[in-house]
Amino acid sequence: MDWLNRMNGAIAYIEENLEGEIDYRTAAGIACCSVYHFQRMFSYMTDVPLSEYIRRRRLTLAAFELQQSGIKVIDVALKYGYESPEAFARAFQKLHGVAPTLSRSMGVNLKSYPRLSFHITIRGADEMNYRMVEKEAFAVFGVEEIFTTVDGENLKGIPQMWQRLMQDGTVDRLGMASGMDWKPGTPGICPVNAVMCYRDTGGASFPYMICAFDSEKARTEGYVRVEIPALTWAVFTTEEYSVEQTTAQVQSLWKRIYTEWFPMSGYEPETGPEFELYGTAESGLEYCEVWIPVKKKLG
Missing domain, CATH: 3.20.80.10 (Regulatory factor, effector binding domain)
Structure with a gap:
C-alpha cells in the first residue's frame, strides 16, 4: 500500500542519516504529511516517540562500533550527533546501563534496538x-x-x-x-x-x-x-x-x-x-x- 510504502520510505531516510543530521521536515515530506502528523503517526504506531527511536538506534550502532573497532569515544560521540563525550556517556549509560568504555569488555550486557519497518496487521475484533x-x-x-x-x-x-x-x-x-x-x-x-x-x-x-x-x-x-x-x-x-x-x-x-x-x-x-x-x-x-x-x- 502507498501509505505503508511512504512510512517505510521515511524510516529509510532516517536510517540513512543516523550518522548525520536528520531533518524531520524531510522525513515528513517522504511520508506526505506535516511534521506534526508524521511524529504523531509514528508514536501511535510504534508506542515510541520518534526522537526516542532515533536515540535508541544511534546508541545501538554506537555500541556496535565501540565493540568492533578501536574508535575513540569522542569520535563515536560526534559521529552520532552528541556535542561532547560527556553528553554521549550519559545517554549511553542511561540506555545500556554501562559507560561507553566498558562496552568493549567481554561479557558486558548491552541493548540492541533493530530498525523498524511498517506492515499491515490484521485486526478487527472491535468496531470503530x-x-x-x-x-x-x-x-x-x-x-x-x-x-x-x-x-x-x-x-x-x-x-x-x-x-x-x-x-x-x-x-x-x-x-x-x-x-x-x-x-x-x-x-x-x-x-x-x-x-x-x-x-x-x-x-x-x-x-x-x-x-x-x-x-x-x-x-x-x-x-x-x-x-x-x-x-x-x-x-x-x-x-x-x-x-x-x-x-x-x-x-x-x-x-x-x-x-x-x-x-x-x-x-x-x-x-x-x-x-x-x-x-x-x-x-x-x-x-x-x-x-x-x-x-x-x-x-
Missing part, C-alpha cells in the same frame, strides 16, 4: 464508530498553549493544562462566554472543547486551544480567535466512559484512528485543525468525538 461530515467555515475562541510531540510531552502537558484551567475557573468562564444555554449533565456536546494544529508553529510543535464555538451570543473579547475553513471531516466517537477514564479513552481512540482506520480507509489526513468534542450521553456517562480533516488518497 465514525461518520463523514462536510462543514462550512466557522470560528472558535479560547485559551491557547503550544506543545511539542518530542518525548511525548504533549501527552502529559495537555491533561495538565485542562486540570489547571478547570481548577482556576477558566473553563467555566469560557463556557459562559460561549453564550450556550447549557448545564452540567445535559446530554450532548459540551460548550467547551479542544482544537489543535490550526496554524503552523514550526518543527515538532503545535498549538492547542481549549475553546468554544463563536456565535452571535458569544463574547470573544480577551480570547484567541481562530477561523476554521470549510473542510471534509472524519468524525470518530469513543465508547461511553467515566470522567476518570477520559485521558485514556481519548488517547486510545487517536491511536486506533492512525493505526487501524487511516491505513485501510482510502483517506489520509488533510493539513488543518483537529477537534476533540466532549459530550454527555443519555446514560450520564461521558464520550468524545474526534474530528480530523481528511482528503481522498491519490492513486
Whole structure:
C-alpha cells in the first residue's frame, strides 16, 4: 500500500542519516504529511516517540562500533550527533546501563534496538464508530498553549493544562462566554472543547486551544480567535466512559484512528485543525468525538 510504502520510505531516510543530521521536515515530506502528523503517526504506531527511536538506534550502532573497532569515544560521540563525550556517556549509560568504555569488555550486557519497518496487521475484533461530515467555515475562541510531540510531552502537558484551567475557573468562564444555554449533565456536546494544529508553529510543535464555538451570543473579547475553513471531516466517537477514564479513552481512540482506520480507509489526513468534542450521553456517562480533516488518497 502507498501509505505503508511512504512510512517505510521515511524510516529509510532516517536510517540513512543516523550518522548525520536528520531533518524531520524531510522525513515528513517522504511520508506526505506535516511534521506534526508524521511524529504523531509514528508514536501511535510504534508506542515510541520518534526522537526516542532515533536515540535508541544511534546508541545501538554506537555500541556496535565501540565493540568492533578501536574508535575513540569522542569520535563515536560526534559521529552520532552528541556535542561532547560527556553528553554521549550519559545517554549511553542511561540506555545500556554501562559507560561507553566498558562496552568493549567481554561479557558486558548491552541493548540492541533493530530498525523498524511498517506492515499491515490484521485486526478487527472491535468496531470503530465514525461518520463523514462536510462543514462550512466557522470560528472558535479560547485559551491557547503550544506543545511539542518530542518525548511525548504533549501527552502529559495537555491533561495538565485542562486540570489547571478547570481548577482556576477558566473553563467555566469560557463556557459562559460561549453564550450556550447549557448545564452540567445535559446530554450532548459540551460548550467547551479542544482544537489543535490550526496554524503552523514550526518543527515538532503545535498549538492547542481549549475553546468554544463563536456565535452571535458569544463574547470573544480577551480570547484567541481562530477561523476554521470549510473542510471534509472524519468524525470518530469513543465508547461511553467515566470522567476518570477520559485521558485514556481519548488517547486510545487517536491511536486506533492512525493505526487501524487511516491505513485501510482510502483517506489520509488533510493539513488543518483537529477537534476533540466532549459530550454527555443519555446514560450520564461521558464520550468524545474526534474530528480530523481528511482528503481522498491519490492513486
